[in-house]
Amino acid sequence: MLPLTGRLREIIEGRMEKRRLDCPYVFHRSGRPIKNFRVSYATACKKVGLVGGRGGVIPHDLRRCAARNLSRAGVREQVAMRITGHKTASMYRRYRIVDERDLKEATENLQAYLATQPKTPVVVPLKKVAGE
Numbered sequence: 549m550l551p552l553t554g555r556l557r558e559i560i561e562g563r564m565e566k567r568r569l570d571c572p573y574v575f576h577r578s579g580r581p582i583k584n585f586r587v588s589y590a591t592a593c594k595k596v597g598l599v600g601g602r603g604g605v606i607p608h609d610l611r612r613c614a615a616r617n618l619s620r621a622g623v624r625e626q627v628a629m630r631i632t633g634h635k636t637a638s639m640y641r642r643y644r645i646v647d648e649r650d651l652k653e654a655t656e657n658l659q660a661y662l663a664t665q666p667k668t669p670v671v672v673p674l675k676k677v678a679g680e
Contacts, residue, residue, distance in 0.1 A: 550631060560574065563575065575588075589607065593605055611632055612643050612644075612645055614631070614632055615628060615634075615640060615643040615645075616644055616645060616647070618631060618632070619644050620650075625637060625640060628640065628644075
């Protein structure tokens with residue numbers, strides 16, 4: 549089960565309105581299943597301005613993108629794994645690729661944190677040293 553919201557929900561609801569009661573498929577061609585996913589996928593990519601096929605966006609790229617966006621949105625790994633369908637944390641992390649944007653954001657966050665720290669570190673000895 550996956551709760552649908554936003555644009556994805558609108559798309560699925562639009563398809564449900566056009567659903568034929570004699571057809572079990574949400575996505576179909578005149579009541580028949582779409583047999584060649586690659587052609588439909590390439591057409592969809594072209595319509596939204598992505599290049600599909602060789603050298604372009606492949607379906608697994610979308611899964612990687614989903615994992616990265618869920619992580620960036622602060623969604624807990626366990627919840628994100630349920631959404632993306634990953635069964636193990638190691639596979640999820642394999643898909644959740646770290647890119648330059650993530651690295652830049654991490655260094656910016658580090659700099660912001662360091663800016664909040666006192667300029668002179670406060671060091672308190674645990675015991676007096678002989679001769680002091």
